[in-house]
Amino acid sequence: SNFEDMTTRTIDLAVIPGDGIGPEVIAEAMKVMKRALQDEQAQVTFTEYPLGAQHWLETGETLTDETLASLRGHDAILFGAVGAAPGDTRIPSGLIERELLLKLRFSLDHYVNLRPSKLYEGVPSPLAAPGDVDFVVVREGTEGPYVGNGGAVRSGTDHEIATEVSVNTAYGVQRVVRDAFERASRRPRKKVTLVHKHNVLVHAGHLWKRTVEAVAADYPGIELDYMHVDAATIFMVTDPSRFDVIVTDNLFGDILTDLAGAVTGGIGLAASGNINMDRTAPSMFEPVHGSAPDIAGQQKADPTAAILSAALLLDHVGLPEAARRIEEAVEKDITSRAEMSDVRATAEVGDAIAALVA
Numbered sequence: 440s441n442f443e444d445m446t447t448r449t450i451d452l453a454v455i456p457g458d459g460i461g462p463e464v465i466a467e468a469m470k471v472m473k474r475a476l477q478d479e480q481a482q483v484t485f486t487e488y489p490l491g492a493q494h495w496l497e498t499g500e501t502l503t504d505e506t507l508a509s510l511r512g513h514d515a516i517l518f519g520a521v522g523a524a525p526g527d528t529r530i531p532s533g534l535i536e537r538e539l540l541l542k543l544r545f546s547l548d549h550y551v552n553l554r555p556s557k558l559y560e561g562v563p564s565p566l567a568a569p570g571d572v573d574f575v576v577v578r579e580g581t582e583g584p585y586v587g588n589g590g591a592v593r594s595g596t597d598h599e600i601a602t603e604v605s606v607n608t609a610y611g612v613q614r615v616v617r618d619a620f621e622r623a624s625r626r627p628r629k630k631v632t633l634v635h636k637h638n639v640l641v642h643a644g645h646l647w648k649r650t651v652e653a654v655a656a657d658y659p660g661i662e663l664d665y666m667h668v669d670a671a672t673i674f675m676v677t678d679p680s681r682f683d684v685i686v687t688d689n690l691f692g693d694i695l696t697d698l699a700g701a702v703t704g705g706i707g708l709a710a711s712g713n714i715n716m717d718r719t720a721p722s723m724f725e726p727v728h729g730s731a732p733d734i735a736g737q738q739k740a741d742p743t744a745a746i747l748s749a750a751l752l753l754d755h756v757g758l759p760e761a762a763r764r765i766e767e768a769v770e771k772d773i774t775s776r777a778e779m780s781d782v783r784a785t786a787e788v789g790d791a792i793a794a795l796v797a
């Protein structure tokens with residue numbers, strides 16, 4: 440009816456399933472999302488974009504200006520995984536990662552790379568002291584050594600010189616640091632830990648340290664901590680309950696979040712958001728894992744990371760209740776896994792989580 444049309448909100452999503460296991464896990468994320476929105480005054484539409492290594496092989500295109508412009512028109516992007524199969528020499532190394540994934544993150548100004556880590560009950564973990572592991576890493580997403588500022592001279596000779604310059608701007612650092620404090624202020628622990636290496640990387644390190652101290656002055660209720668990145672890798676394994684919100688640069692964040700994923704149940708559970716908090720372009724949500732071509736098409740992949748990424752997406756587009764219900768369903772499903780002897784297919788995990796979305 441017209442009345443329903445007026446009150447039902449439609450979330451218009453772009454979906455990039457990608458390569459390998461991407462399409463399998465994204466199908467489950469879409470299933471769970473639709474189920475979660477049934478009880479909300481919201482519905483979701485999906486527009487699929489066939490991008491990735493396979494698409495490049497078929498068309499020679501990574502991400503055209505037209506496709507990028509079209510993606511900008513959506514409320515958010517749900518992304519699976521992209522990558523060439525190992526040994527596929529037809530695809531230049533790093534092409535898809537740089538020309539598709541990094542291009543999306545940079546073009547859409549995804550300056551907050553959000554990676555939550557939680558050790559759910561029943562998940563086996565190699566942690567020295569599991570404690571209460573529930574932290575988020577706010578990784579800067581548009582700067583650092585990932586911007587491609589560098590080059591090589593005397594290439595291929597014994598005297599080759601290669602540089603990869605880490606770019607850190609006052610503007611870029613302050614906006615991600617502010618986001619970390621905002622997130623900490625909404626969490627019970629209310630603690631921000633800056634992770635860097637300012638004893639050695641003095642130029643960038645001091646910009647980060649000064650920025651964090653300046654922003655902290657606006658958030659008197661938040662505890663501030665600092666850790667060198669090497670120490671942070673130790674504490675992530677020996678005492679991760681120290682962490683609440685970690686803010687760090689692009690490279691340190693990339694490495695630390697893989698470690699965090701490994702100690703909290705593996706890459707099959709690790710979700711992420713590439714977020715433009717100014718909302719000048721759509722944000723993009725994706726499992727941390729890659730395309731795993733060795734198990735593609737076999738229904739062996741765990742869709743949980745993709746499903747948790749969908750929950751982050753719903754939270755970002757203003758449906759926190761639906762997001763919370765998905766997270767709770769995932770938590771219940773994960774807890775029940777300890778009692779399971781059989782290995783479930785990708786779609787069975789998606790069905791189980793969809794059924795648990797109360």
Ligand code: GGG
Nearest residue numbers: 519520521522726728729730
């Ligand atoms: N969802 C993250 C993603 O797709 N990352 C790209 C990547 O890691 N590609 C390499 C691969 O698929 O193995």
